Every structure is written in C-alpha cells, then in structure tokens.
Amino acid sequence: MGLAGLARLHGLFAAYKPPGLKWKHLRDTVELQLLKGLNAGKRPASEHRVRFLLGPVEGSEEKELTLTATSVPTFIDHPLVCGPAFTSLKIGIGHRLDAQASGVLVLGVGRGRSLLTDMYNAHLTKDYTVHGLLGKATDDFCEDGRLVEKTTYDHVTREKLERILARIQGSHQKALVMYSNVDLQTQEAYEMAVSGVMRPTNKSPMLMTGIRCLQFAPPEFLLEVQCMHETQKQLRRLVHEIGLELKSTAVCTQVRRTRDGFFTLDDALLRTQWDLPSIQDAIQSAAPRVAAELEKNLGPGLGTQQPSSPGWPWDSEEPSSALGLESRAGH
Structure with missing residues (x-):
C-alpha cells in the first residue's frame, strides 16, 4: 500500500477551503492525512x-x-524500531486564498508541483462570487473592519450598478489586449479573441475578463467576477470603489472562488474527503484533463515567462485600482 499508494499521488487536485482557515493549515492537514493513510498500509512480513x-x-x-x-x-x-515509513510529503499550493476567503484551492503533490508553475505560466482565469453591502466603508474593505464612514444608498439602482460594471469590464478588456502584446489587425489576434485564449505574456496587474451582477437586493448585492493575477484584497477593494462610483459606500462581506483554471467547485474535495483514497482518486481523475488543458493553453508565446522569484509570483500584493486601470495601461 505504501509505495503503490505513493505512486498514485503525483499530480494536481482541488480542495475546498472554508472561510477562517489559513491555507497553510489546510496544506498541513492534507499532508497529515496522506501520511496517516500511507503508513496505515500493511507492511511486508518481517524477515x-x-x-x-x-x-x-x-x-x-x-x-x-x-x-x-x-x-x-x-x-x-x-x-x-525504525519509525513510520513515510514522514513527510512535498505538497505545493497554487493560487492562494487568504484566511477570510473560501473556495477552490489547487494543490500539487510530488511531481505535480511543477504543474502548478505551468498553470501560472498559462495565465488561466479564475471565477469568484463577491458579496457586497452598501451603506458603510471600513479601513480594510471588509465588513468586520474598523468603520470609517456610513452613507445612504436609497438612490442606488441595479441599472446604475450594471452601468459601472460595464465600464470596468471595458477598461480591463482594453488593458488585456495591451498586456497580450498582439496586433489587433492580425488573424492571430482574431482567432485568440474568438477562442478566448488571449492572455498576458508576462506579469500584469489584476485583469478582469468579465464582471456581472447576479443579485441586487439593497443593501446587499452579489457579483460574479472572472479575472487573473488578482488577490482577494484587490477584489474587496473593487467593491469599495464600486460603492464610491455609486455616490455611496460599500464593503465586501464574502469572497468565494468557484473556479481556478480547469478546477471547479465540483472537483473540490470537502474537509471530510481529505484522505488518501479520495485524494488519489481525485488526482487520477483530473490527470487527463490537466494534461489536455495545459497543452491547449501553453501555446506559442504563452507559458514561456518564468516567475521572477522562486516564491509565488501569483500572490503579488501590489495595489491595483479596478476603475483606474485603463489610464495606467495607456502609459
């Protein structure tokens, strides 16, 4: 069970991170459960x-x-006498989620860690649902932050909100074209735009490929965001800036990732499934799709940019204003 079980652990799988849990604790819990399963296997009879x-x-x-x-x-x-057969595993984390956020978190085990770098180089988009609350502003853009302002929101309508979202999406689409370094007059640019594989060729600020309102019931509203190179803090700041554009204020009450590249909520293992058999099955099930999607997205000119540091380049904390991206992109 030990070596045979270890051979089936090389690859990628997704886990569901609940809010309030740090990603390091999730990784350590997964490692502990995998080691427990590997060491529980029946050993060969003693010589x-x-x-x-x-x-x-x-x-x-x-x-x-x-x-x-x-x-x-x-x-x-x-x-x-000699202790457990397995004492540690090499487990990597893909695009991280901070403690307050929840949703799909991709992990790589063993040789699967190199695939996390391939996912980064492919510049795949991620989907989020972002909950907002009109009427107040805090110092960290979260509902439980220090209150700095309270405002009215009776004048805010869904039409006004959707108008602002359309402006944001338009500015980010222009920026995406610029960071993709493609000539819009070429057949290549047309084919990339139609197939939806237009991606930045290197590191860029947060780029949104889509944003829309799913629910609007003042003071609460729910947004769906497709983006890349983002942090959850930037998504919370987006809600704050939308509130200002609406001549009001808003805070973010929840950030939930529903898709990371080719992994969705349906693929994410719940806490009760963080065990050796479930993770082995998830890795084996995802392997063909991972290989096919990476081959499709790592085409000419894509995925050749290496990370600027040996750390985690997708966790950049550099500030990025969602509403001011168009003006900076033109410089």
Missing part, C-alpha cells in the same frame, strides 16, 4: 533469520542445555 538458541533437549528429562537452530523474526524494519 526471519536462523539463530542458535540455548534450550533444553527435546524429550529429555535431564536439565541439560543444548544449542538448537531456530528461525526467528528480525525487528530491524519494525515500526517500533
């Missing part, structure tokens, strides 16, 4: 060696002792 043991002669009533050849087990590979 036996011939030993000459001193004992009484069989069938003799005398107390005379003699050496008798006896097969005895060796305990050199016993768990109580």
Whole structure:
C-alpha cells in the first residue's frame, strides 16, 4: 500500500477551503492525512533469520542445555524500531486564498508541483462570487473592519450598478489586449479573441475578463467576477470603489472562488474527503484533463515567462485600482 499508494499521488487536485482557515493549515492537514493513510498500509512480513538458541533437549528429562537452530523474526524494519515509513510529503499550493476567503484551492503533490508553475505560466482565469453591502466603508474593505464612514444608498439602482460594471469590464478588456502584446489587425489576434485564449505574456496587474451582477437586493448585492493575477484584497477593494462610483459606500462581506483554471467547485474535495483514497482518486481523475488543458493553453508565446522569484509570483500584493486601470495601461 505504501509505495503503490505513493505512486498514485503525483499530480494536481482541488480542495475546498472554508472561510477562517489559513491555507497553510489546510496544506498541513492534507499532508497529515496522506501520511496517516500511507503508513496505515500493511507492511511486508518481517524477515526471519536462523539463530542458535540455548534450550533444553527435546524429550529429555535431564536439565541439560543444548544449542538448537531456530528461525526467528528480525525487528530491524519494525515500526517500533525504525519509525513510520513515510514522514513527510512535498505538497505545493497554487493560487492562494487568504484566511477570510473560501473556495477552490489547487494543490500539487510530488511531481505535480511543477504543474502548478505551468498553470501560472498559462495565465488561466479564475471565477469568484463577491458579496457586497452598501451603506458603510471600513479601513480594510471588509465588513468586520474598523468603520470609517456610513452613507445612504436609497438612490442606488441595479441599472446604475450594471452601468459601472460595464465600464470596468471595458477598461480591463482594453488593458488585456495591451498586456497580450498582439496586433489587433492580425488573424492571430482574431482567432485568440474568438477562442478566448488571449492572455498576458508576462506579469500584469489584476485583469478582469468579465464582471456581472447576479443579485441586487439593497443593501446587499452579489457579483460574479472572472479575472487573473488578482488577490482577494484587490477584489474587496473593487467593491469599495464600486460603492464610491455609486455616490455611496460599500464593503465586501464574502469572497468565494468557484473556479481556478480547469478546477471547479465540483472537483473540490470537502474537509471530510481529505484522505488518501479520495485524494488519489481525485488526482487520477483530473490527470487527463490537466494534461489536455495545459497543452491547449501553453501555446506559442504563452507559458514561456518564468516567475521572477522562486516564491509565488501569483500572490503579488501590489495595489491595483479596478476603475483606474485603463489610464495606467495607456502609459
């Protein structure tokens, strides 16, 4: 079970991170559960060696002792002697989620960690649902932050909100074309735009490929955002800036990632499924799709940009104003 089970652990899978849980704790919990499963497998029977043991002669009533050849087990590979067979695993985290956010979190085990870099180089988009609350502003754009302002929101309508969202999407689409470094007059640019594979060729600020309002019930509203190179803090700031554009204020009450590249909520393992068999099945099930999607997205001119540091380049905390991106992109 040990080595055979380990061989089926190389690859990518998705877990569902609940709000309030740090990604490091999730990774450590997954590693602990995998090690527990690997070490729980039945080990091969201990080897036996011939030993000459001193004992009484069989069938003799005398107390005379003699050496008798006896097969005895060796305990050199016993768990109580050498400890567990597996003590650590190499597990990498893809596009991270901060403690307050929830949703799809991609992990790579063993050789699957290199695929996380391929996912980054492919510049795949991610989907989020972002909940907003009109009428107040805080210092960190979160509902439980320090209150800095309260405003009215009776004048805010869904039409006004959707008008602002359309402006945001338009400015980001222009920026996406610029960061893609393609000539709009070429057939290549047309085909990339039609197929939806237009991607930046290197690191860029947060870019939104789509944003729309799913629900509007003042003071609450729900947005769906498709983006890349984002942080959850930038998404919360987006809600704050939308509130200002509406001549009001707004805070973010929830950020939930529903898709990361080719992994969706349907692929994400719940807390009760973070065990060896479930993760092995998830990795094996996702492997063909991962290979096909990476091959499709890592085309000419894509995925050739290496990360600027050995860390996690997709976790950049550089500020980016969603509404002011168009003006900066033109410089």
